[in-house]
Amino acid sequence: MNIINLAKLGSKHLRNAISEEIYLKTAHDFTMPVSIYAEVIERCNYKCRYCSYWRRPDYSEEMTIEQWQAALLDLKSFIGKYHIEFSGGEPYVKKGFLDLARFCHDNAIHWGVTTNGSSYKNKNIAKQTVMAKPFNINISIDSRTERVHNYSRGIEGSLTDIKTGLANIRAEKERQGVEFPVIIKPVVHKLNFRALPDMVYWIREIGGTAVNFQPISPDTAEASGELWIDESDMPDLMAVRDKLIMMKREGAPILNNELLLTMWPNHFRNEKAPRDLLPCRVGMRTYFIRTDGRVEMCWNFPPIGDVKKQKAREIWYGLEGSTRRKETVQCEKLCLFTCLSQKTLGDKVKMGLTLLR
Numbered sequence: 604m605n606i607i608n609l610a611k612l613g614s615k616h617l618r619n620a621i622s623e624e625i626y627l628k629t630a631h632d633f634t635m636p637v638s639i640y641a642e643v644i645e646r647c648n649y650k651c652r653y654c655s656y657w658r659r660p661d662y663s664e665e666m667t668i669e670q671w672q673a674a675l676l677d678l679k680s681f682i683g684k685y686h687i688e689f690s691g692g693e694p695y696v697k698k699g700f701l702d703l704a705r706f707c708h709d710n711a712i713h714w715g716v717t718t719n720g721s722s723y724k725n726k727n728i729a730k731q732t733v734m735a736k737p738f739n740i741n742i743s744i745d746s747r748t749e750r751v752h753n754y755s756r757g758i759e760g761s762l763t764d765i766k767t768g769l770a771n772i773r774a775e776k777e778r779q780g781v782e783f784p785v786i787i788k789p790v791v792h793k794l795n796f797r798a799l800p801d802m803v804y805w806i807r808e809i810g811g812t813a814v815n816f817q818p819i820s821p822d823t824a825e826a827s828g829e830l831w832i833d834e835s836d837m838p839d840l841m842a843v844r845d846k847l848i849m850m851k852r853e854g855a856p857i858l859n860n861e862l863l864l865t866m867w868p869n870h871f872r873n874e875k876a877p878r879d880l881l882p883c884r885v886g887m888r889t890y891f892i893r894t895d896g897r898v899e900m901c902w903n904f905p906p907i908g909d910v911k912k913q914k915a916r917e918i919w920y921g922l923e924g925s926t927r928r929k930e931t932v933q934c935e936k937l938c939l940f941t942c943l944s945q946k947t948l949g950d951k952v953k954m955g956l957t958l959l960r
Contacts, residue, residue, distance in 0.1 A: 615685070623887045632928070636890035636919060639678070639687040643671065644697040645894050649719050650757030653790060653819050653826035656692055657757075663895040666911065668699040672706050674892065674910035679712060681915040686713035686738055692894075695722035704735040715739035717788065721761065723768025733775040740772065741786045741815070746795045747805050755794060755830070769810035784812035786858065791867070792819040792830040797839055800846050803855050813856035816847075818870050818939045832871045841868060869937055876937040883938075886931030890919070900927050903936065 615637050622633040645662045647654070666674070679685065687707065694700050694716050707714035714735075720742040723729045732740070744765060746752040752762040769785065776782065787806045789799065799816065806814055821827035832840055844867050851857040851864075862879060869877070876883070886900045893899065896911040898918050907927050908918030918924055 615683075619888055623884055626887060626928070627882065627932070632920065632925065634887040634919075634928070635682050636678070636888065636915075637682075637685070638889045639685050640889070640891040641671070641675075641687055641689050642691060642892065642894050643689055643694050643700060643703070644692040646696050647691055647693040647719070648696055648721060648758075649693065649761065651790075652755055652757060653792065653823055653830060655823055658823075663893065665697070665894050666896050668703050668706075670896065670911060671703055674896070674915075675707065675712055676710065677910070678890070678915040679710070681919070684711055684713070686715065688715045688717060688739075688741075690717040693719055693721070695728065701728070701731050701735065704732065704737065708735045713738040715741065717741040717743070719743050719756070719761070720765040720768050721758075723771050724764045725768075726771050729768060729771035730775050733772065733779050733781050736781055737783050739784050739786060741788050742769070742811070743790070744787050744802075744806075745789050745792075746798060747802055748798065751795050751798075755790070755792065766809050773810040785810055787811040787814045788817055789814065790817050790819050791832075792826070793832050793836065794830060796832060796836075796843055799843055800850060803847070803850055803857060807856070813858050815858040816864075818867055834872075837868055837871075840871070844868070863939055866937060866939060870939050874937060875935045880937070881935065882932045883934045883936075884932075885938075886928040890915075900924075901931055901934075901938075903934070904930055 615635075619634060619637045622635070626632055626634055644665060645656050645659065647657050650657050675687065689700070689704075691697070695718060697703075704714055704716070706712075715738045716732075718740065723732070742765065743756070744752060744762065745755045746762075749762045753759050772785065787802070789795065789802060791799065803814055806812075819826050819830055819832075821831060844864055847855075847857060847859075848861050848864050851859075851861065866877070866880070883901075886904075889900050891899045891902070892910055893906070896909045897906040898908045898910060899906050904927050905923070907923040908921060910918070913921070
C-alpha cells in the first residue's frame, strides 16, 4: 500500500460521497459500488464459537475460479479500478484462490484477504501470497493469550501457528521488497474485551500493522450466551472503550473510528442506531459477492442479482438494486460489522493515514 494507490481509491470514495448526498436529497442515482467484498467459500478449517459456517450440513454452490475472474473483470468495466476484499469461510481452503489473487494483480485489481492466518504457516503459501502483491491482509486474532484465542477459535495451537505464519509473511515482505499492511481483527467478546488495550501495540511485535476491532454478533448459542457482554460487564466495557479512544487519539494503530467505538455498549444492549449513524449508506456503496454468485448490499436484505447471469451495471441499477437502496436507507439497525459500519470520507482518510504510519 502506498500513498498514490490510496489517493486513487480515495478519489472514488469522494465521488461516491457526493453521489450519496445527491441521492439522499434528490433520489437521482449516480452511486456506484466502492466497497467490494467477495466470499469465495463457506467452508473453513477453524471452529470458531461465534460462527455457524463450519456447523452447516451442506454448503452453497461455489463459483469456479474462471467464473470469479469473469465477474471481477465485468465489475472493472463498470466502475474502473477498485479494491476487493476476499473472505470466507477460509479463503485459502478454496482450491485456486492464489490463482485468483494473481489474476487480480495481473489485471490491476487491488486485492485484500480476511483470513484466520493458518495457511501462512506453509512458507510456500506465504511466499506466493506476497508475490501476488496484496493491498492488505486481515488476520483474525482474538487475544495475545493462547488459552483465550484458541478457545474462541476452536483450534488448539492456532495462535502459535498464526504467529509462525506472520513471521513467514514478514520475512517474505522483506525478501521480496514488498510493503502492505497486515491488519489484526479481534472479535470483541466477554472473554477477551478487558485485555484488548494490551493487544494494540503487541500486534506490531508479531508483524501486524494496525488493529480493527469487531464486536461479536449473536449468531450462535455460544455467541449469545457465554461470549456475550451483558449489563454486568458494562462498566468494564466502557472503561476499556474509553481507554482505546484515548490510545487512538495518542496515535495508537487503531482503525475503528471514535463514534463506532463509542457505540459498543449500544451494540451489546441491542439498541437501534443513533441519529449520528443514520441514514445507512451501505446500499449506496457496498457490492458483496457471495460464494454462489449472488450479490448483496447487506446480508440483512435479499440479494440484488447474480454475477453468473447478469452484468454488474445491470445488477447495481436494476429493479432489485434500486429497491434495496431505498430499503437500506430507511434501516435503523445498529451495525458494527467492520464491512457494514458507517464510515465518513474523513474516517477513511484517517484509516489510510494510520496504515501509512
